[in-house]
Amino acid sequence: MSRFSFQISATDGAARRGEIAMQRGTIQTPAFMPVGTAATVKAMRPGEVAATGADILLGNTYHLMLRPGADRMERLGGLHKFMNWDKPILTDSGGYQVMSLGELRKMSEEGVEFKSHLDGSRHMITPEGSMEIQRKLGTDIVMAFDECTPYPATHEVAEKSMELSMRWAKRSRDGFDSGEEHAARAALFGIQQGSMYEDLRQRSTDALLEIGFDGYAVGGLAVGEGHEKMCATLDFAAPMLPHDKPRYLMGVGKPDDLIEAVRRGIDMFDCVLPSRSGRTGQAFTRDGPLNIRNARFAEDEAPLDAECSCPTCAEFSRAYVHHLVRSGEILGAMLMTGHNLHFYQDWMRAMREAIEEGRFDAHADAALERYRARKIATS
Known part of the structure; x- marks a missing residue:
């Protein structure tokens, strides 16, 4: 089977029906990915998660880096073997923690220095480092490292944040490609940023297209802006992304959010809501x-x-x-x-x-x- 392919079999308005084919399995889209942050969907055995119809899980680079650790995970055969999940896994790059950890992190052009929420130890994640961690995990869909712009943000703040994310996107691409064996069987997604601003979303998209990715995520939503503003942003943000590539709305969401996002052309989702609730x-x-x-x-x-x-x-x-x-x-x-x-x-x-x-x-x-x-x- 090829490394990665996406085929759209039907459309209805902007809504798309498709399939993502990867070496570990096929993902039916629109797809919802249960969140297994620390190599587990809480309160569920992996086989039970698969029995619900899930084709793919999401794991988190930041949390798995801290515990049990990327090197240990690699020695144990990777995330799939470790948690007994033989279908595809997508891992968040750790970029969300850039925003959510607040006082526990220090950001620079190089990357982000984290103070562990577990024991206070210091860690540095760079775009290249995030790619290396995800390689050690054996991730099937790797997310580029970015800054999730907080909401609300002025145009100036959102612009600065987006531009940093685009520089990190290029470094993520280069870092991913350097892991040749992993890159030969995995996919890399870029993340569109720009907050609620159409011009910034377009500039972000242009930068990502110049770099080139297997799929494209809409980042920086579901961060407090509310359902209506999220939908209004998707109205212009989703059509900017390539028609022939998967579109992934990160961190969404409620059942009504999913329907309205699919209506606007989104193919993939993840959210902790069903398990946490x-x-x-x-x-x-x-x-x-x-x-x-x-x-x-x-x-x-x-x-x-x-x-x-x-x-x-x-x-x-x-x-x-x-x-x-x-x-x-x-x-x-x-x-x-x-x-x-x-x-x-x-x-x-x-x-x-x-x-x-x-x-x-x-x-x-x-x-x-x-x-x-x-x-x-x-x-």
């Missing part, structure tokens, strides 16, 4: 989010979602899951997370089918109306 008692359903802690579910014998075929919904009632979550039982987190991940994969599968059948807008409008208007108790 599962651990904290929120289930996603076709009728909106459900807070299983609510007392109204204490004797409710219905499944979390009557239309869901996941093991949780097939075997257990809301009353039982309510009891587990309220009691702090580990099984509660497992059942809730499993349901949420299954729901997300079903949500994506329904969109793929709607695009294939030329009815995406009708499907999207009906799904959103139901999800937003018929919310079950959320508090």
